[in-house]
Amino acid sequence: MRILFLPRSYDRLMPDRPIVLLANDLARELLLTLTGPRSYDAPDPKDRGPLARLRRVLVDELHEAREQPLHIPEPVDDRLHAIARRLQDNPADNTPLADLGRSCGASSRTLSRLLRRELGMTFYQWRTQIRLYHALVLLADGHDITHVAHSCGWANPSGFIAAFTDLVGTTPGRYQQQ
Incomplete structure (x- = not known):
């Protein structure tokens, strides 16, 4: 990006x-x-x-x-689709893939293969994209960086700033000023 x-x-x-x-x-x-x-x-x-x-x-x-259309890649598989809804409803959800898999009847290994095949990315990359999408919306609405970081699942603002900068190419503060 x-x-x-x-x-x-x-x-x-x-x-x-x-x-x-x-x-x-x-x-x-x-x-x-x-x-x-x-x-x-x-x-x-x-x-x-x-x-x-x-x-x-x-x-x-x-x-x-x-x-x-502006969107996050949507998986086709029902198990992945259920996880996608859960993460989109609550981007701060830090549940590991293995636990998410148990809730939908699949192993983390199966889900990892499905993510690679359907979306071309790892679970971590996919969840980060979902979180950053929500972060962009919150920043555009004027929320402060600490609130956005916690609302999107980062334990602290510095981790959020690093991930945001790595993927977006600028800090969240500069993004908000633009």
Whole structure:
């Protein structure tokens, strides 16, 4: 996942709510370039013009892109589906996979194989994505970072900040300020 923060001057060109867009190859490459090493917080002054032009082309490409539904990957298997509902209803649930498996009649090994086959990820990765989705919603609603961390299952804010930064590319505080 890559996140690019755009200047406020682009507000009128962008949707007024969070959405997922199906980006074409050009938009993908622009996003990779704009979130790559040349674009960190203090870009080289000679890169500012080119980076600004690339941002404008990306905005133009995204303006033409089709909107996709915003969702977490949903498993098909009934056992995984039951676990998904439980975790989405309570993202702070720290029940280990083995215990979740007992509640739906499957071993942790079976559930791990199903997760890999259906979603292409581990249980830990999947649960983290569910938690981060809820965290993004809570942060957008203006909740403080400590509340969000505990509401989404992290034992402390520093663990949440590290996971959020690793997956989103910025700290929760900076995300809220954007």
